[in-house]
Amino acid sequence: MTTSPAAQGHVGELLRDWRLRRNLSQLDLANRADVSTRHLSYVETGRSRPTSAMVLRLCAHLDVPLREQNQILLAAGFAPAHPEHALSDPPMAEANAALEAILAAHHPYPALVVDRHWELVAANEAAFALLDGVDPDLLEPPVNVLRVSVHPRGLAPRIANLDEWRAQLAVRLRREHDATGDRALRELADEIAGDLDLLPASAALVVPLQLRAGDAVLSFISTTTVFGTPREVTLSELAIEAFYPADEVTRQALTGPPR
Structure with missing residues (x-):
């Protein structure tokens, strides 16, 4: 069974991995998400624990798929935000x-x-x-x-x-x-x-x-x-x-x- 990068690591590492995957600097992402670069840096290094709303905001600006957004939320200690059903449900x-x-x-x-x-x-x-x-x-x-x-x-x-x-x-x-x-x-x-x-x-x-x-x-x-x-x-x-x-x-x- 294979796993995506969001299946492992703490929330800051996962967000940083997605930022690098999108070829964005901390300043780029901070400007897009309307947060300070200091706060973003603290989140990525684990010095600050983001709220679920902040996780979702950063994920939205990083175009993180919904499945991986749920995994990042779990890594941050929150419940998944996006439901998942079988087509027959x-x-x-x-x-x-x-x-x-x-x-x-x-x-x-x-x-x-x-x-x-x-x-x-x-x-x-x-x-x-x-x-x-x-x-x-x-x-x-x-x-x-x-x-x-x-x-x-x-x-x-x-x-x-x-x-x-x-x-x-x-x-x-x-x-x-x-x-x-x-x-x-x-x-x-x-x-x-x-x-x-x-x-x-x-x-x-x-x-x-x-x-x-x-x-x-x-x-x-x-x-x-x-x-x-x-x-x-x-x-x-x-x-x-x-x-x-x-x-x-x-x-x-x-x-x-x-x-």
């Missing part, structure tokens, strides 16, 4: 209904919902259709969609631009690790990249997923959607990955020829 009914509606509305194009570690939460029928030929063992929960995409018994044999796809996934995961401090994301990035050398930049505006389907190659571009201003841990960590045709061949394969 009653308080999440409206959010769960919204996710299902988005997935259904995106058909006939593929769309899926993933958590912070890219494990599958939900998907529409078009997304499941792309998994034809994947080893059933790889589809036993929990399903990590990125591992499935690059696994030799997953989608890898059907991805026409596999090296380019793997490289951009690794870059994205490392960027997410830098933003969240979640070591599991860095480990997943290293696993996916393997011994792959960094590929030269392509002239394409985006890196498509090029998937062989019979004699054709389906090409998709993707967008990511998250909940706006979430105050709940689970919702803050969910993302909807929606795929769109990158060319007319793919569009017609999914929707049929224009009438």
Whole structure:
């Protein structure tokens, strides 16, 4: 089991780690949070114990994820401020209904919902259709969609631009690790990249997923959607990955020829 930096250490060390991760000086953060640099220094060195309100204020200006904010509050001796529920829990009914509606509305194009570690939460029928030929063992929960995409018994044999796809996934995961401090994301990035050398930049505006389907190659571009201003841990960590045709061949394969 991996833990984030906020799982260990006293509150001042954790806040300092996040400040350094965001490349901010004490003066920068003090000005943003409207506190004195002396007080911030005392908090970081453990000479002053911050209030829960101060912890949350500093976390907000450091863009600390909600899960890690709760851990920092615990380190400071306070109760977590942000609730966490399973999607099946009653308080999440409206959010769960919204996710299902988005997935259904995106058909006939593929769309899926993933958590912070890219494990599958939900998907529409078009997304499941792309998994034809994947080893059933790889589809036993929990399903990590990125591992499935690059696994030799997953989608890898059907991805026409596999090296380019793997490289951009690794870059994205490392960027997410830098933003969240979640070591599991860095480990997943290293696993996916393997011994792959960094590929030269392509002239394409985006890196498509090029998937062989019979004699054709389906090409998709993707967008990511998250909940706006979430105050709940689970919702803050969910993302909807929606795929769109990158060319007319793919569009017609999914929707049929224009009438």
